[in-house]
């Protein structure tokens with residue numbers, strides 16, 4: 001039997017079943033054991049599906065992978081919300097990835113990532129643009145006010161000018177800073 005057929009979009013029942021499994025796993029993980037959810041928030045968990053992708057190496061090679069501060073920022077620090085309810089909701093959305101993992105041909109290959117990098121990057125950026133880069137601001141809490149002495153003049157000026165604008169006209173971190181952890185594709 002071709003097990004992939006089970007997951008074909010025409011097999012609506014399977015999609016529904018997957019969704020239900022996703023919700024149940026999420027809810028059980030959340031209310032049952034915080035630990036389950038915790039386990040799904042490690043780099044290892046993310047890399048279990050993305051194991052052949054250069055994502056982790058890219059983080060390590062970036063300023064977020066050690067640099068002069070010796071800090072390795074974890075996938076979830078940037079990609080998942082801190083608020084528990086939103087966290088749960090995003091987890092359930094992430095479980096669309098489970099479906100994608102089973103159905104996208106050649107997903108876990110570097111070739112696939114290279115070919116689809118722009119599209120995937122822009123999908124990822126939607127999350128940051130949708131919450132004013134809250135994950136970035138969680139760590140970088142002194143970008144706009146009480147800026148550190150050591151911050152470059154040009155950075156201070158750019159940030160201050162942005163902050164002076166009305167809220168809905170302001171840019172968010174990732175509008176100006178792309179590719180802070182992975183290489184953002186040109187073009």
Ligand code: HEC
Pocket residue numbers: 040041042045046047048049050075076079080096097098099100101102104107120121123124125
């Ligand atoms: C079950 C396998 C699986 C796991 C586990 C997984 N991913 Fe993914 N991920 C995928 C697939 C498949 C895609 C492509 C989805 C698509 O385009 O439909 C993807 C795409 C992405 C994207 C780009 C698209 C978007 O919607 O933002 C990001 C960012 C991402 N994953 C981050 C993570 C992080 C962070 C973790 C760990 C918390 C993680 N992934 C765990 C399978 C997985």
Ligand code: HEC
Pocket residue numbers: 063064066067068069070071073074077078128133135136137138139140173174177180
């Ligand atoms: C877990 C905390 C943390 C998170 C989350 C985080 N950063 Fe950072 N970031 C750091 C640290 C620490 C450094 C300094 C590294 C060093 O100097 O070695 C840094 C450095 C930077 C730099 C300067 C180096 C460079 O690459 O140009 C920029 C810009 C930056 N971060 C932007 C962002 C943006 C944008 C986000 C959200 C997508 C983000 N950061 C998320 C901790 C974090």
Ligand code: HEC
Pocket residue numbers: 133136137140143150151152154155158159162171172173174175176177
């Ligand atoms: C309007 C564009 C713009 C926005 C919005 C913006 N930045 Fe910057 N940022 C810059 C520029 C330009 C620099 C200086 C060039 C450089 O160092 O790469 C800079 C520098 C930095 C640096 C390095 C500072 C240093 O002295 O090394 C960090 C960290 C940083 N930004 C984080 C952030 C974070 C986090 C946000 C969101 C809260 C943000 N920026 C929003 C344009 C922007």
Ligand code: HEC
Pocket residue numbers: 043046047050055056059064073074075076077078079117120121122124125128174177178179180181182183184
């Ligand atoms: C410092 C914050 C940060 C960390 C740490 C981080 N990412 Fe990302 N990630 C981003 C941003 C921002 C984007 C959007 C595209 C861009 O600007 O490069 C992105 C994009 C992605 C994409 C879409 C494809 C691409 O390359 O753009 C995937 C998949 C992804 N991240 C997975 C991961 C995984 C897995 C980890 C942990 C090994 C991780 N990320 C760690 C900030 C981060």
